[in-house]
Amino acid sequence: MTEEKSDQWKRLNISKGKCSFSQERIWIDEQIRESLIKNSEDLYNYNRVIVYQIEDGFLSIKRFRQSINILLDKHEIFRTSLDYDVDQHCLQQTINNYSNDLYSYELTYVDINDIEKVSNIIYNEQISKYFDLNKGKIFRCHLLKENAQDKNHLVKNDYILLIYHHSAIDQYSIYLFLKELTEAYKNGKLNKDDKYQLRYIDYSQYERQFNLTNCEEFWQDLFSDYNFNSRLKIPYDHKLNNISTGSYYSFNIDKSLIRQIFRYKNKININLFRIFLTTFYIYLFKLTQQTDLSITSYTPNRFRDELNHIIGPFENIIIYRFELDPHQSFNKLIKQIDKLCSNIKENAFYPYQQLVAYARKFSSLQYPFSQVSVRLNIEDDQWNLDPNNNLFLKQIYLTNHQLFPRDNKLTPIDLTLNIIANLEKQTLSFYFDYSNKLFEQETIQTLALRYEKLLKHLFDVSSNFDLDDEPIYKLAIILPHEERLMHNININND
Numbered sequence: 001m002t003e004e005k006s007d008q009w010k011r012l013n014i015s016k017g018k019c020s021f022s023q024e025r026i027w028i029d030e031q032i033r034e035s036l037i038k039n040s041e042d043l044y045n046y047n048r049v050i051v052y053q054i055e056d057g058f059l060s061i062k063r064f065r066q067s068i069n070i071l072l073d074k075h076e077i078f079r080t081s082l083d084y085d086v087d088q089h090c091l092q093q094t095i096n097n098y099s100n101d102l103y104s105y106e107l108t109y110v111d112i113n114d115i116e117k118v119s120n121i122i123y124n125e126q127i128s129k130y131f132d133l134n135k136g137k138i139f140r141c142h143l144l145k146e147n148a149q150d151k152n153h154l155v156k157n158d159y160i161l162l163i164y165h166h167s168a169i170d171q172y173s174i175y176l177f178l179k180e181l182t183e184a185y186k187n188g189k190l191n192k193d194d195k196y197q198l199r200y201i202d203y204s205q206y207e208r209q210f211n212l213t214n215c216e217e218f219w220q221d222l223f224s225d226y227n228f229n230s231r232l233k234i235p236y237d238h239k240l241n242n243i244s245t246g247s248y249y250s251f252n253i254d255k256s257l258i259r260q261i262f263r264y265k266n267k268i269n270i271n272l273f274r275i276f277l278t279t280f281y282i283y284l285f286k287l288t289q290q291t292d293l294s295i296t297s298y299t300p301n302r303f304r305d306e307l308n309h310i311i312g313p314f315e316n317i318i319i320y321r322f323e324l325d326p327h328q329s330f331n332k333l334i335k336q337i338d339k340l341c342s343n344i345k346e347n348a349f350y351p352y353q354q355l356v357a358y359a360r361k362f363s364s365l366q367y368p369f370s371q372v373s374v375r376l377n378i379e380d381d382q383w384n385l386d387p388n389n390n391l392f393l394k395q396i397y398l399t400n401h402q403l404f405p406r407d408n409k410l411t412p413i414d415l416t417l418n419i420i421a422n423l424e425k426q427t428l429s430f431y432f433d434y435s436n437k438l439f440e441q442e443t444i445q446t447l448a449l450r451y452e453k454l455l456k457h458l459f460d461v462s463s464n465f466d467l468d469d470e471p472i473y474k475l476a477i478i479l480p481h482e483e484r485l486m487h488n489i490n491i492n493n494d
Contacts, residue, residue: 246411
């Protein structure tokens with residue numbers, strides 16, 4: 001990677017070129033998902049929907065729409081179409097000319113207090129068919145407004161829905177989108193230097209020139225003795241199914257426990273992802289008694305400074321394979337995980353689809369890394385859109401299974417632990433994204449309680465577990481009612 005980093009990347013004078021590895025993975029996945037959806041009336045491919053509700057102030061609808069136009073005009077990814085080139089035998093991306101009809105807009109008057117109605121509107125956006133990859137139509141904006149008399153402003157409790165096709169955006173891109181939309185709303189313009197600014201299509205061409213030999217050797221070495229046919233003995237309720245619909249289950253932990261986790265993070269100077277990856281390894285070991293564990297996750301894949309201003313799908317899927325020693329202490333284990341993550345980070349640009357192709361040489365499984373994953377999102381739940389006029393919006397998370405029940409979205413992974421962290425406020429929230437063809441919600445609820453129990457055993461002030469000396473096999477995920485039952489059984493046996 002050193003050679004690529006030292007070369008200067010310049011803007012290319014092109015409007016058509018090969019797609020990136022991420023675009024290719026997304027496009028292939030899209031074809032598979034569409035074929036599955038056609039065979040099932042109750043299966044949907046969800047769009048990425050970000051929902052904000054106005055907390056204070058008022059928003060000019062005209063100014064907001066102008067700001068969106070300014071942003072979309074700057075970032076060509078929002079008018080980039082993907083199509084397979086038969087002559088070149090590859091997937092090509094093409095930048096189309098800007099026009100106002102490249103994105104759709106809708107304003108709906110609704111009773112904001114009717115939560116069920118609002119939820120249904122959001123749900124319809126999640127499953128809508130507005131997008132067309134072949135035409136570059138991959139963004140939509142929908143405003144929900146209560147007062148029909150004032151047609152020019154959104155006010156307190158009104159909603160903004162930003163809807164993206166996942167081929168255009170990743171987690172960091174959403175941060176960039178909101179940041180630049182704020183700038184455009186405030187100033188009526190964006191800093192734009194077309195002559196020198198690197199674009200996503202330029203990155204895609206440079207990426208295709210990478211020498212992946214050393215990177216490929218790293219991944220093949222990591223999995224050299226791995227059994228690709230092995231599966232974790234997770235407590236499934238039902239047999240495996242090729243078509244997997246999914247649901248969410250959200251849960252929280254005590255604020256005092258969250259404070260202890262942040263204190264531990266600061267004490268050993270490690271990021272939150274590596275802490276939760278380590279705890280998830282232990283959790284899976286305690287669930288299954290297996291020690292050779294592979295966990296799927298995502299990497300931002302923005303390995304050069306000039307990529308940090310570009311909106312686009314940079315994220316790559318990577319696999320964290322680790323052989324856990326149950327006799328190690330937690331602090332020794334987390335040092336090993338820290339080293340593993342650092343090594344993987346240096347090789348994280350290796351295309352996921354190539355790793356899957358390698359795995360399939362040794363596996364009869366169609367999807368060899370589809371059991372478990374973990375994802376940490378660093379987010380700010382408040383959006384200060386117009387600081388001068390105190391226009392504040394709060395994010396509404398759609399992963400709350402009670403407010404927004406979802407049970408028919410396509411889910412490629414059986415069980416995903418998601419952590420949402422606000423570093424400034426030092427808050428954490430959790431949810432499982434799970435296959436409801438495999439798990440009943442009651443089982444997921446129990447799994448959530450077991451994970452919380454593990455975190456308490458590790459970090460709670462009342463815990464006497466020694467992170468430096470005690471082996472991790474002594475950590476417990478047995479729930480209180482199970483402990484009482486075991487205690488009663490022991491008494492009766494005596």
